[in-house]
Structures are given as C-alpha cells and as structure tokens.
Amino acid sequence: DGGITQSPKYLFRKEGQNVTLSCEQNLNHDAMYWYRQDPGQGLRLIYYSQIVNDFQKGDIAEGYSVSREKKESFPLTVTSAQKNPTAFYLCASGETSGGSYEQYFGPGTRLTVT
C-alpha cells in the first residue's frame, strides 16, 4: 500500500518538553512538507524539503526543527520554544517537477501541550 503515515495520531506533552512527530512516505516523492492547522484556520507551512539533506523554512518555522536524512522520512520536532504548540500537524509529500505540484497528506497528529 502506497501512502503517507504519521504517528502517533494523538500526542500529549507537558509544557517545556520537546516532542518529535514522525512522517514516512513510500510514494517515492522528492518533496515533503509540514503544516500546522488551528481551529477555523487554513493550513500554514512550517518547513519543507525538496530533496534529501536539504530543507527550507516555511511561514511559521520558529520553534520547530526538521531533518531529511532519508527520502522516505521527514520528522518534525516541536521544541519548547514554540509558544503555542497545541495544534493539528499534517505532513504531506509530492513532486515538484513535471509541472505537477499536487500534495498528498498523511492522517495527521493532534498535539496537545499542557
């Protein structure tokens, strides 16, 4: 089965702790993305990576970090520096060549920080 997996589905953390969200894809896509969605808001881009060992900040990168050591994997760390970490986190992958820029999403991780 091809697709994008995110784990865990729900995550609870205490304030001040770093937490890492997993994202894996077996679609052989070059590009991967992390978004955050808050209630009643659109998706906002946190980080993206168009190739292994390279990534760029999105619109709201502060308080987050990523790595892209393998094509299949793009984990996101929510650090204690992120002021409002409670949100729905969505990972996506897609191609950026050939004129097709569609992105496909994983099921998401709901992070609650108290």
Added chain:
Amino acid sequence: RKEVEQDPGPFNVPEGATVAFNCTYSNSASQSFFWYRQDCRKEPKLLMSVYSSGNEDGRFTAQLNRASQYISLLIRDSKLSDSATYLCVVIGRSQGNLIFGKGTKLSVKP
C-alpha cells in the same frame, strides 16, 4: 488582499441541489490551482486540479478565471456524503509551495 480568500460558509443545501464555491487569489503569477476536500478532524484530500480550460469530474466542475484571479468549484446533484470543508489551494512564491484558503464548509441535508 489575502493570498487566498474563500467564503467560509457554511453553505447549507438540500440533497440534489447545485452549489458553487468561489475563491480569489492575489498572486497573478500563480500557475497551479487545486481544490481539496477536508472532512471533520481528518486530513485534506485532493479533489481535483484546476486547469486553464476548466475541467469536470463527474458531478464536480472546476473553472479558472485568470483575468479576475478567481477559481470556482461547482457541485451538481449534491449528496449527503459531499458534506465537508472545501479548500482552495494556489501555488505560492516557489514551486511546490501551496497556499491554502481557510475553506468553505458545505452541509448537505436530507
């Protein structure tokens, strides 16, 4: 002007109705446009890409008006299962960088 704007709705329609959503975008250089569907507490799923000539997929028709910088989605013969939030998406400043609208909520009633 916001990068991508949509009427938030909700649009409450009876089964069988035809409903249309519009979306405006600010970047005149945008080349790629999409409609995604998002069910409550789920991830967005690609509904259809929007091509310059317009495109149709069953009961769904997408149109692009570059001169006025808006995209539309028409749903004919609405089904209960069409109830969801519809997200308008436009390519941002760099290729592959998608800008999402906040979505339009559709509720189809029996």
